[in-house]
Amino acid sequence: MTPSAIILAGSRPGGDPFAESVGVPHKALISLDGSTLLERVVSALRAAGIKRISVSCNAGPVAELARALQVATISAENGPSGSVAAAFKELGAPMIVTTSDHALLRKExxxxxxxxxxxxxxxxxxxxERSAIERALPSARRTYLRFSDGDWSGCNLFYLRTPRAGKAIDIWATVEADRKRPWRIAARLGVSTLIQMLFRRLSLSEGVARLGDRIGINATLVSATDGLAAVDVDKLEDxxxxxxxxxxxxxDPSEN
Structure with missing residues (x-):
């Protein structure tokens, strides 16, 4: 069954200073090579064979652009976790989750x-993994999660494969808040898990699996072959x- 996809493009309270600094009200509207970031993400998902695509956004120019791109809109909720929950309720499983600032997203x-x-x-x-990111983009400065099998950074790509995945959304907000303090996430899995992580005796795949077990689902890590998958547009440097x-x-002739 071909999954649907939700693109998170909600607005921050008070606006986005970075987007405004480059002359647009939202990052999704930043233009690269004549296409907005949102258009680039939609195109990549379509190229991957995904036909049912929705954008989670507020009323305004992003919603207008989504309609121009002939994709549906779902009202954004408070925070990404709330928006994913609303999208999952409407679209169901299987569902891909990504973000509107994933400027380099590729069908592969x-x-x-x-x-x-x-x-x-x-x-x-x-x-x-860090080595893949630095190989693809040596100048990249990322926040990494440190585990026994390397230092890892998120790619803003999630796959809610079955209806049971909805259980994970309930704790998404907590993980979201602690994503730059992974020891807090580990602490919720028990003292032994926290100790293993602090001493780098826990692999990321083991950590993801344990978190899934705690929630009551089977969760797994997919390691990106291309380190550029971890690059999004959060600041001018990006x-x-x-x-x-x-x-x-x-x-590059091979890209043409």
Missing amino acids: WVGELIDKTPETADLSVMLA LEAVRQILLERRN
Whole structure:
């Protein structure tokens, strides 16, 4: 069964200073190579064979752009977890979750997430290991989760494969708040898990599996082959890096 997809494009309370600094009210409206970030994400999902695509957003220019791109809109809730919950209620499983600032999103990454998710899994999350990110973009400065099998960074790609994956949304807000303090997440899984993580005796795949067990689902890690999958546009430095990558692609015959 082909999954649907939700693109998170909600507005922050008080606006987005970064987006406003480059002359647009929302990051989804930033233009690269003549296409907005939202348009690039929609195009990548369509190229991956996903036909039912919705955008989680507030009323305004992002919603207008979504309609122009002929994709549905779902009202954004408070925070990404609330928006995912609303989308999952409407779209159901299986469902891909990504973000409107995933400027370099490629159909291959979406396919890799789907294809590498075991049939026994309810939920999978794509992350990239530090060496893969630095190989693809040496100048990248990311926040990493440190485990025994390396340092990892999120790729803003999730696959809610079965209805049971909805259980994970309930704790998404908590994980969201602690994503840069992973020891707090580990602490919720018990003292032994926390100790193993602090001493780097716990692999990320083991951590994801344990978190899934605590929730009551089968959760799995999908390691991104391409480190660029972890690159999004959160600040001007990211935007400039993405522009340089796109310029190099235009000048690379193998990309044309």
